[in-house]
Amino acid sequence: MASKKLLIIGFVWPEPKSSAAGSRMMQLIEAFKAGSYEITFASACVQTKQAFDLDSIGVSPIRITLNDSSFDLFVKTLNPDVVLFDRFMTEEQFGWRVAEQCPKALRILDTEDLHALRKGRQQALKDNYEFDRAYLFNNTAKREIASIYRSDLSLIISEIEMNLLKTEFKIDPDLLCYLPFMLETIKGAWINALPKFNERQDFISIGNFLHDPNYDAILFLKESIWPLIRKELPQAEMHVYGAYLSQKVKQLHNEKERFLIKGFTNDANHVMQRARVCLAPLRFGAGLKGKLIDAMQNGTPSVMTSIAAEGMFGKLKANGFIEDNSSMLAAKAIQLYTDEILWNEKQQFGFETINKRFSNVKYRHKVLQDVNKAIREIDIRRQHNFIGQLLQYQTLQSTKFMSKWIEEKNKN
Template identity: 65%
Template sequence: MSNSNLLIIGFVWPEPNSSAAGSRMLQLIEQFQKQGFDITFASAAKPSQNTFDLSGIGVKTRAIVLNDSSFDIFITELNPEVVVFDRFMTEEQYGWRVAEYCPNALRILDTEDFHGLRKARELALKDGVEVTVEHLQNDTTKREIASIYRCDLSLMISEAEIEILTKQFKIDRDLLYYLPFLLQPISEDEIKELPTFEDRQHFITIGNFLHPPNYDAVLHLKQTIWPLIRRELPKAELHIYGAYESQKVSQLHNEKQDFLIKGFAEDVNEVMQKAKICLAPLRFGAGLKGKLVDAMQNGTPCVMSSIAAEGMFGEMEANGFIENDAKAFATKAITLYNDSKIWHNKQENGFTVNNERFNKTSFESEFSQRITDLKANLKSHRQNNFIGNLLQHQTLQSTKYLSKWIEAKNKTKYY
């Protein structure tokens, strides 16, 4: 008997070495494979040199086109039992086609993070104020929440985001599912193999430069925080790693200031293990931060902003210090760099958080059961989501006919 088909429609092709989103996607693929699905990953994006080889883990791939009825033929022939949309933008493009041609398929939105929250924080930062309800009710939020309602289940990576969606926007908790990073526990033997406090030197920060919060954090380090640290630690260097380094990033490189743009890290574990401290002064953003996971897994304590730390530690102790004020941030970074006892304590916190809070085996059976239950009770589940039915009826009709108009326009030759 053949397995059921599951289709993932990717906003981009997964790049686990470039972004946390890429790692997250591979974690989801592993979970769905364990549930017995045959997986096809389709995307309209162009692959890059950093694209993961999905065929190597038994996942079929398919290039698809935006605003083109070829997708309708493809999905009808595949006839998936489950369709996963990678971020709300993909659901906007393909959701109506899935609903029309595979109406009985379970529709899952993998939010990656709450994009509307990130946008709200960016707007508030530009305004120089705290985030308000007005900031939260931005156009991105409206589009994303509409997508959440149109889907049967939305995977949320952060408990903090679930709280905002349920309390601020009154979204039914039954439409949201908490599924954070799903990590492999770190063994005692692996911990013993890590470089010691004495073997490490310098500071590190890492993050995809295409992601605006990461670039803003590097600028914040350059202009405000790093000069304060370097004044007390003149021999220390800051190594900045990230994929997709642009000219505006390259121009920040300054050897006299030991502010060193290193570009793409071929092996994030290697560069993280060499560093003594990871800095993450994010001033806006959402979701869970892959850089903090990399740091915890490699025994590198962090100094981070509250936005960087959000959703990561729950009631547990952080693997470092959480500070938003630049001077306090720099002071804690200097303390952590110099004090072996504090450093080891924070490192141990990181191992505990990784192993107890994000151990993938803690989530597998419950997630599998949730998918099974939804498939078995899809009709009643959808009947309880009236706003979703309303949006399927109204919003997607406009999306549908706009897409059809674009397709017709693309086929027209103008001479």
């Protein structure tokens, strides 16, 4: 029996060393490879030096062009069984072309996180108001929910977001598939080899600086949290790592205050294992936080906000403390940094979370099962999703002619 073909249309090329989104994409690729899919990865984005070498794992990389009918011939010739859109913006740009050229292909949306939730929280923080439905039902939500309806199946990374889509937006659960990070089990040999409490020092924070929540968190950390920690622990240092270091981030570097902007690291595991405590004071955001996964995998307890912890622990205990005001975040960070017994206890909670909530074996099997079921039932699914049909019809017309107008304009 011939392998099924999967086309992934990436918003960007995967950069697993730069962002959680990059790691997530590589996990999806590995899951479909385990299901014997023949994979092509296409993107209109320019590749950076951090981009993963897809050829090295047997995935065909293809450069495509926005608002260009060359994509139509490409996708029709490839004739994929499944097309996966990386974020709703990609589905907006290419979904109508896929529907027109390959109507039998199953269309999957990987939301990465709910952009509408992140944008709404960001605006509420800016306005200094409590986040509510008025902030959630924003213009991004209208685009994102439309994209979910136009797709045959949407992959949702957080249980919180699954619940939000079903209760607030009334999305049919059959259109959604809960798929968190898919991670290898942490074994005893790995745990025993990790540096112990007394072999570690300093605090760490890590995250892609192009991501607005990360930049805001570093500002909050420097201005409101770190001065309180430094007062009690004057010898400790704050090490801040992340890809795409901008000038405004570099300006936060202050050796006198021991607040050190380190920039991109090629090995997140190494720097995380050297640190004693990870700080994640995110004030807005969505999805699951890769920095907390890095911390738990490397035995580094964390102090985090409720936004950072959202969807991560379920009914299990956190690998540290969850607080939302600067004084409590600082107090818990100091406590965790100085109490070895407490530190060891929180470290074990992190290992337990990874092993019980993010099994790659369990969720690889689940996503392949759900996708194959959706392929078999594609006609019935589409009949039941009338809103999706309606949006597909309307979008096909409006987006199609706008794109064709842009294409003609680009020729002149």
